[in-house]
Amino acid sequence: EDQVTQSPEALRLQEGESSSLNCSYTVSGLRGLFWYRQDPGKGPEFLFTLYSAGEEKEKERLKATLTKKESFLHITAPKPEDSATYLCAVTTGNQFYFGTGTSLTVIP
Amino acid sequence: EAGVAQSPRYKIIEKRQSVAFWCNPISGHATLYWYQQILGQGPKLLIQFQNNGVVDDSQLPKDRFSAERLKGVDSTLKIQPAKLEDSAVYLCATRWAPGELFFGEGSRLTVL
Numbered sequence: 001e002d003q004v005t006q007s008p009e010a011l012r013l014q015e016g017e018s019s020s021l022n023c024s025y026t027v028s029g030l031r032g033l034f035w036y037r038q039d040p041g042k043g044p045e046f047l048f049t050l051y052s053a054g055e056e057k058e059k060e061r062l063k064a065t066l067t068k069k070e071s072f073l074h075i076t077a078p079k080p081e082d083s084a085t086y087l088c089a090v091t092t093g094n095q096f097y098f099g100t101g102t103s104l105t106v107i108p
Numbered sequence: 109e110a111g112v113a114q115s116p117r118y119k120i121i122e123k124r125q126s127v128a129f130w131c132n133p134i135s136g137h138a139t140l141y142w143y144q145q146i147l148g149q150g151p152k153l154l155i156q157f158q159n160n161g162v163v164d165d166s167q168l169p170k171d172r173f174s175a176e177r178l179k180g181v182d183s184t185l186k187i188q189p190a191k192l193e194d195s196a197v198y199l200c201a202t203r204w205a206p207g208e209l210f211f212g213e214g215s216r217l218t219v220l
Contacts (some may be wrong), residue, residue, distance in 0.1 A: 004150075032206070032207075034209075041213075041214075041216075042213055043112075043199055043211030043212050043213050043214050044151070044199075044209075045211070046208045049207065049208055087150055087151075089150075089209075093206075094139075094156065094164070095153070096153065098143075098150035098151045098152075099150050100148070100150045101149075101150055
């Protein structure tokens with residue numbers, strides 16, 4: 001069965017304390033892995049797409065990496081405004097499978 | 109470029125009542141998805157349209173949920189009759205080509 005698992009469920013960081021979020025997946029025929037940010041009361045906002053193992057993408061304090069079994073979202077020197085839920089999704093073409101997300105809180 | 113528009117943003121109803129949600133996609137986006145997101149969970153696909161045809165509705169509870177996409181543009185999702193467990197955020201997402209989904213702000217439903 002196709003599955004996407006994210007860990008940890010929740011993460012509290014001090015401002016400036018770097019860390020990583022994990023997304024592991026078991027799907028046949030991966031066509032892309034996506035990271036989204038979701039603020040309370042909002043729809044998910046697209047961050048990155050990764051298509052093949054070894055690929056990396058960066059945006060401000062965020063860096064996403066992909067291996068054959070998992071992806072990491074690295075957060076360097078986070079700020080309070082980075083507090084949000086980060087969702088991972090994979091696609092096999094038309095279908096998208098979402099994880100349950102990691103709720104990140106960055107404390108000033 | 110205008111984003112995905114959804115309405116209403118919030119709706120509170122009694123169980124067994126009916127409710128409808130509306131979605132206007134980004135212009136030119138042929139693929140449209142409705143997702144249900146229960147608090148603390150990831151989005152769960154309800155139905156996927158390609159233009160005005162249904163691609164996947166395998167997880168849509170068809171005894172109470174229905175959806176249509178008129179002329180391959182706007183879409184409505186209806187729940188009748190609603191149950192307590194239908195309390196969730198209903199997200200509409202669209203896609204132009206192989207690539208990311210663009211989401212609307214969502215419609216939050218509370219069933220009392």
